[in-house]
Amino acid sequence: MEGETATSPPTDLSNPTKPLDHSLQKRHQAMLDRLSNRHQTLTKSSSSSSATESTAAFLSKLSDSRHSIEFQLSESSKLAATDIKLLKSHLVDISSSISALEQLVAENSYLLPSYELRSSLKAVSELKQSLDSLNAELVPKKKFSFKNKSTSKSSLSEPKETEITKPEVPKPAFAIRDLPGIRNKENGILTKNFRSSETGEFILSDLDSCEVRLIGCVNAFFINRLRNCRVYAGPVMGSILIEEVENCVFVLASHQIRIHYAKGSDFYLRVRSRPIIEDCEGVRFAPYRLSYEGIEDDMRKAGLGKDTGNWSNVDDFKWLRAVQSPNWSVLPESERVGVIELKDLGSMSGAS
Known part of the structure; x- marks a missing residue:
């Protein structure tokens, strides 16, 4: 008959020549729809699992690196009170760690959802600001003074406080x-x-x-x-x-x-x-x-x-x-x- 599909209606297993009644047909079709939807969901989940795993691995590494840098920043005040040279070296190391973290974000940016990328870049920016604040707070500024042209050998061999300068922050790792x-x-x-x-x-x-x-x-x-x-x-x-x-x-x-x-x-x-x-x-x-x-x-x-x-x-x-x-x-x-x-x-x- 015109308008009917080419497939035969489901039949009663006890009597294969007898079609199922209307209510059973509806339940049968609903079951097929559920199985089809489940298959599509599993297929979609499988295709995206690798990308999800890559993102999760990156976020874990980002978190570990961030916590390590934050700990290094918190230790800086202790060095400021004991050894200014060691402090300067410590701050340069922190800057290098931040640059490496920034590079890590850049290399993984095309894998990340927009929200995760923004959050990662914000985390790097906040670490940079914290480092800049520590540099300004803990590292003595170079003092201005007039120097005598005639300098003795002993004065040349002894470093003076006026020669201490703020460490230069390294360029990004790339x-x-x-x-x-x-x-x-x-x-x-x-x-x-x-x-x-x-x-x-x-x-x-x-x-x-x-x-x-x-x-x-x-x-x-x-x-x-x-x-x-x-x-x-x-x-x-x-x-x-x-x-x-x-x-x-x-x-x-x-x-x-x-x-x-x-x-x-x-x-x-x-x-x-x-x-x-x-x-x-x-x-x-x-x-x-x-x-x-x-x-x-x-x-x-x-x-x-x-x-x-x-x-x-x-x-x-x-x-x-x-x-x-x-x-x-x-x-x-x-x-x-x-x-x-x-x-x-x-x-x-x-x-x-």
């Missing part, structure tokens, strides 16, 4: 790690094709007035101390960390991008999560504008095949008011560059 990359260049065109030689992590550091062209994918990308540079890069499968850049243009794609101490720079982005800025000024954002042969395949490989539009959803972690931060803006269309076309770059040029 800035000093021994990663493959391009460093200490000026006025050059620097290229790298990651397809010709696989690279897990890559760094650009201490560049001035350079143009950098990168084709292919990497797992993580670090950018540190660039001035007057142009950086055009294929997709990054994990995170990008940028620090201390000025008057630069970046064309970047990644799952998560964090920008620290940037001034007067433009960012053309494709990013899965909201870009994060901190201690920035005069930075502008626009959509990704890079093209080269095979970039669509690289985007799919990195999980960035679709533009989420997050390039304009910027979080300023140092701006807590309800109105938009004055430190960033959307780049006007009339001022945006056209699509940048990169050709096959061959092997690396200018790397260290």
Whole structure:
């Protein structure tokens, strides 16, 4: 009959030729629905279990590291009363531990839910503030004094209180790690094709007035101390960390991008999560504008095949008011560059 399904109604097991009555059919269908829903739930749970386990392992490690650093901070006051040199060394060690923790958060950021990422970054920021407060409170400031030009040998051999200075806080761990990359260049065109030689992590550091062209994918990308540079890069499968850049243009794609101490720079982005800025000024954002042969395949490989539009959803972690931060803006269309076309770059040029 028209409108009926092709399947036969369930039958009575004691009499297979006799269909079940209507109420039994309903109970039979409800049982099938429950089994189907349970199967879907178990399948979904299985597919997400590995990601959940990774997040849980990271949060456990973060908690252990944070408690260790907090204990080190609490011990600082005891050293201030006994040995100022030991205190300075102790504070430098704490700073290194905080930098290592910050690096851990960056490397796992693309695995973390937005809430966990925010909480982790806030925890690191609070540790930094605590360390800064201890430095200001416990380490004596250098005293100003006029020095006599004629200094005796004995006075040269004896350290004076006036020579004690606040220990310099080390740069973040990624800035000093021994990663493959391009460093200490000026006025050059620097290229790298990651397809010709696989690279897990890559760094650009201490560049001035350079143009950098990168084709292919990497797992993580670090950018540190660039001035007057142009950086055009294929997709990054994990995170990008940028620090201390000025008057630069970046064309970047990644799952998560964090920008620290940037001034007067433009960012053309494709990013899965909201870009994060901190201690920035005069930075502008626009959509990704890079093209080269095979970039669509690289985007799919990195999980960035679709533009989420997050390039304009910027979080300023140092701006807590309800109105938009004055430190960033959307780049006007009339001022945006056209699509940048990169050709096959061959092997690396200018790397260290």
